[in-house]
Amino acid sequence: MSEQTSWIKQTSATHVGHGGQEWWRTSAVYQVYPRSWADSNGDGVGDLPGITAKLPYLRDLGVDALWISPFYTSPMADAGYDVADYRDIDPLFGTLADADKLIARAHELDLRVIVDLVPNHSSDEHEWFKAALAAGPGSPERERYLFRDGKGENGELPPNDWQAIFGGNAWTRVSDADGNPEQWYLHLFDPKQPDFNWNNPEVRDEFVSILTFWLDRGVDGFRVDVAHSLIKADGLPDHAAHAQMAGTGDASHDNGGPMWDQEGVHEIYRAWRELLDSYNPRDADGYDSAADRAMCAEAWVSPPERLARYVRPDEFHQAFNFAFLETPWRAADLHESITSSYRSNDSVGAPTTWVLSNHDVVRHATRLALPVGQPRPNGIRAEDPQPDAALGLRRALAATALELALPGGAYLYQGEELGLPDHTTMPDEARQDPTWERSEHTEAGRDGCRVPMPWVKDAPSFGFGPSEATWLPQPEVYGDLAVDQQDGVAGSTLEFYRRMLRERHARELGSGSLTWVEGAGDDDVVAFVNSRDGHEDLWVVTNFGEPVALPDDTFVVLSSGDADSLTVERDVTVWFTRA
Numbered sequence: 001m002s003e004q005t006s007w008i009k010q011t012s013a014t015h016v017g018h019g020g021q022e023w024w025r026t027s028a029v030y031q032v033y034p035r036s037w038a039d040s041n042g043d044g045v046g047d048l049p050g051i052t053a054k055l056p057y058l059r060d061l062g063v064d065a066l067w068i069s070p071f072y073t074s075p076m077a078d079a080g081y082d083v084a085d086y087r088d089i090d091p092l093f094g095t096l097a098d099a100d101k102l103i104a105r106a107h108e109l110d111l112r113v114i115v116d117l118v119p120n121h122s123s124d125e126h127e128w129f130k131a132a133l134a135a136g137p138g139s140p141e142r143e144r145y146l147f148r149d150g151k152g153e154n155g156e157l158p159p160n161d162w163q164a165i166f167g168g169n170a171w172t173r174v175s176d177a178d179g180n181p182e183q184w185y186l187h188l189f190d191p192k193q194p195d196f197n198w199n200n201p202e203v204r205d206e207f208v209s210i211l212t213f214w215l216d217r218g219v220d221g222f223r224v225d226v227a228h229s230l231i232k233a234d235g236l237p238d239h240a241a242h243a244q245m246a247g248t249g250d251a252s253h254d255n256g257g258p259m260w261d262q263e264g265v266h267e268i269y270r271a272w273r274e275l276l277d278s279y280n281p282r283d284a285d286g287y288d289s290a291a292d293r294a295m296c297a298e299a300w301v302s303p304p305e306r307l308a309r310y311v312r313p314d315e316f317h318q319a320f321n322f323a324f325l326e327t328p329w330r331a332a333d334l335h336e337s338i339t340s341s342y343r344s345n346d347s348v349g350a351p352t353t354w355v356l357s358n359h360d361v362v363r364h365a366t367r368l369a370l371p372v373g374q375p376r377p378n379g380i381r382a383e384d385p386q387p388d389a390a391l392g393l394r395r396a397l398a399a400t401a402l403e404l405a406l407p408g409g410a411y412l413y414q415g416e417e418l419g420l421p422d423h424t425t426m427p428d429e430a431r432q433d434p435t436w437e438r439s440e441h442t443e444a445g446r447d448g449c450r451v452p453m454p455w456v457k458d459a460p461s462f463g464f465g466p467s468e469a470t471w472l473p474q475p476e477v478y479g480d481l482a483v484d485q486q487d488g489v490a491g492s493t494l495e496f497y498r499r500m501l502r503e504r505h506a507r508e509l510g511s512g513s514l515t516w517v518e519g520a521g522d523d524d525v526v527a528f529v530n531s532r533d534g535h536e537d538l539w540v541v542t543n544f545g546e547p548v549a550l551p552d553d554t555f556v557v558l559s560s561g562d563a564d565s566l567t568v569e570r571d572v573t574v575w576f577t578r579a
Contacts, residue, residue: 007551008519009529009537015342015514017407017532018351024221024294024317025351026510027064028404028501029114029411033359034071034093035079036452036472037414039465046452046464048094052102055109057483061417062501065112067223067296069359071099072118075125077192078166078434079450081225082123086210103218112220114296119207120229121193129194133174137183144203145194146186148236158184161238162259165189167438186236188229188259190434198230198268208275215279221294221317227310228299231265233258261301269295269315294318296353296411304344311350318353318409325355325364328373329395331526331544335516338406338526342514345408351510354403356396357413363449366422368395378435379444382425389477393419394571397496397560398542401573404500405530405540407512412497415453418486419493422448423475430473447472454482499558503575508532517541520548542573553579 018025038050048071058066070080071093080090089096106113122129128144135141137149148159150173158171164187171184172191186195196203211222239257276293294317301307302323310319327337345352356364362377369392370377380387396419403410426448428436433445452470455463457479461470479485486492504510512530517539520527524545530538538557541548548568550556554576556563561572568574 007517007527009517010515013513013515013531014339014528015346015352015407017511017513018349019511022292022294022317023064023112024292024296024409026407026508027112027409028062028504028510029065029067029296029409030058030061030063031067031069031358031411031413033069033414033450035069036450036464038453038455039461039467039469042465042467042469043092044461044465044467044469045092045471047092048089048098048102050465052098052105055102055105055111058111059109060498062498062505063111063412065114065220066106067114067411068116070116070118075123075192077123078190079432081118082121082125082190082193083118084123084125085127086117087213100217107218113218114221114223114294115214115219116225117207117210117222118225119196119198120226121187121189121195124192124194132185136176140202142183143200144197146197146232146236147183148186150184155181155183159186160236161240162186162188162236162257163239164191164438166435167440167443186232188226190438195232196230198264204268204271208271211272211275215276215293219293221276221296223296223298224316225298226300227269227297227316227319228261228265228301229259230268231262233262256300261299261306266309266312266315269297269310273314273316296320304340305347308344308348308350311345312348313350318351320355320358320411321353322355324403325357325361326376329368329399329544330372331524331542334402334526334542338514339516352406352408353411354406354408355411356399356403357416357449358411359413359450360446361449363396363413363416363420363422364399365389365392365396365416365419366424366448368392368399377444379433379446379448380422380424381428381444384424384444386424387421389421391571392421393493394560397493398571398573400497401500401558401560401575402526402540402542404504405509405538405573405575407510407514407530409510413449417494417497418454418481418483420451420454420478420481421475423451423473424448425475426451426473432472451475451478454478456484457482496558496560503557507535507538509538512538536577539576539578540573541568541576543568543570545570550574550576551578555579 035046037046038054039046040049072083073085073088073090074080103113132141151157162170164170173184176182187193279293296318297310297316310316324337327333341352366387369387431447433447435443435445451472452464460468462482486494512532515529517527526542550566557575559574561569
């Protein structure tokens with residue numbers, strides 16, 4: 001693009017900003033994975049006192065809230081997503097008193113606290129499941145879960161052909177007190193995670209009680225694990241038969257099978273929304289923004305119009321935009337992803353909630369260095385082709401700058417503000433994700449993105465805790481990326497994140513309207529204007545191709561590349577205003 005190329009702002013907005021005061025519409029939320037955040041006692045595992053001690057770091061980073069992955073009592077078969085007691089803290093992480101202190105301290109620092117809720121399944125060590133095993137077939141205790149008789153002459157075959165997400169069959173057969181094989185139970189993930197029967201009113205009442213327990217302790221909201229999985233298709237049909245139905249037009253959607261995105265989930269969430277709304281006092285104008293409780297859905301649902309059904313006004317407040325996370329690093333793909341996301345969410349009056357990394361996916365500082373368009377791997381091993389770290393970080397900074405300039409909410413994953421990559425050379429014997437064993441060592445799993453945080457380069461465990469112990473090994477590069485190596489250092493990734501979040505807040509970018517820009521280059525450019533009442537327009541350009549010259553009247557606010565240049569290089573995002 002030459003210096004003379006014109007920049008023309010379109011006259012119609014793709015997204016019109018919402019005037020609501022609700023914090024969750026525009027918030028920047030930081031995910032804390034408690035096992036890997038900060039270890040206060042030297043046992044190699046992060047804990048609640050460790051989180052509390054580091055809360056000032058999050059305040060200074062500039063986020064609005066933290067989401068804490070599960071800290072409940074658990075045998076830790078899936079790092080806490082196998083819950084044995086939803087109303088208590090696992091001793092590995094601390095106590096209920098520690099949770100209360102964390103919530104109180106966060107609120108003192110004007111940080112909201114979102115806790116994880118895991119409603120699809122419990123641990124097999126949950127009292128309900130132990131009671132179900134003891135009670136036997138046909139009992140009310142078994143009706144809380146999905147027990148079924150097997151097929152075959154003696155019930156020796158699973159009830160259907162469903163496969164578990166972590167690998168292997170989704171059904172496990174149990175034995176009676178005398179050791180005789182009898183019924184099977186469903187577990188969409190690991191055998192130690194039996195699925196609840198959400199058609200049972202007792203299950204529904206129990207989770208309303210659990211929500212109430214945590215709301216009464218002062219939490220500001222919930223992130224709901226696999227929110228699209230609670231209800232299964234009537235009759236638990238074979239997956240193959242369901243897929244065939246979808247292919248012939250007899251089913252309007254599939255989303256991976258008859259265990260996902262069933263219509264009945266929405267009734268559950270309407271009841272939960274009613275409960276949360278009852279905790280939100282209204283002032284004379286009808287609203288108190290300081291008290292608003294919110295829910296965010298983890299729902300891997302497509303297309304965007306299906307996902308938008310989860311954020312209708314009487315259901316979830318937010319839903320992660322995983323389509324954006326999985327969009328290939330190409331201008332046309334991102335343009336379409338952003339446009340379709342706004343179109344679907346705007347139709348129901350909901351914010352679009354952007355995300356690039358979390359505890360379940362390869363970090364975007366690593367993922368974006370992989371060949372563009374290849375399927376997202378479930379972990380990377382030492383024997384796999386190793387990503388270009390410099391390219392990955394360059395693209396990750398550009399992607400985050402694009403994300404944080406978009407109107408709506410945004411979620412950040414711990415350590416991305418340091419530019420942390422996945423641990424792609426972790427020894428196989430160190431892996432703990434159940435996917436590794438269940439897949440018979442064909443998938444590395446998620447351990448690479450869950451490695452403990454580095455705080456101080458020249459300290460045991462890079463400052464993660466007072467000892468060298470870490471539940472997963474840290475790669476050597478984490479030392480150079482530690483907080484103390486970046487804090488206050490001009491040009492560091494940490495300072496760039498602080499700058500982005502500071503500008504995002506000051507300019508109220510989350511509440512803006514988005515208008516695509518024409519004339520900003522060829523098909524290798526994403527360019528838009530974020531407009532807000534009371535603020536000058538912010539122009540945003542992400543370049544995927546040859547260098548692009550900015551207009552002559554440009555004032556650069558920030559750049560993921562050379563901040564002094566009026567030329568946007570490949571894999572760079574620039575925020576700027578115009579005279």
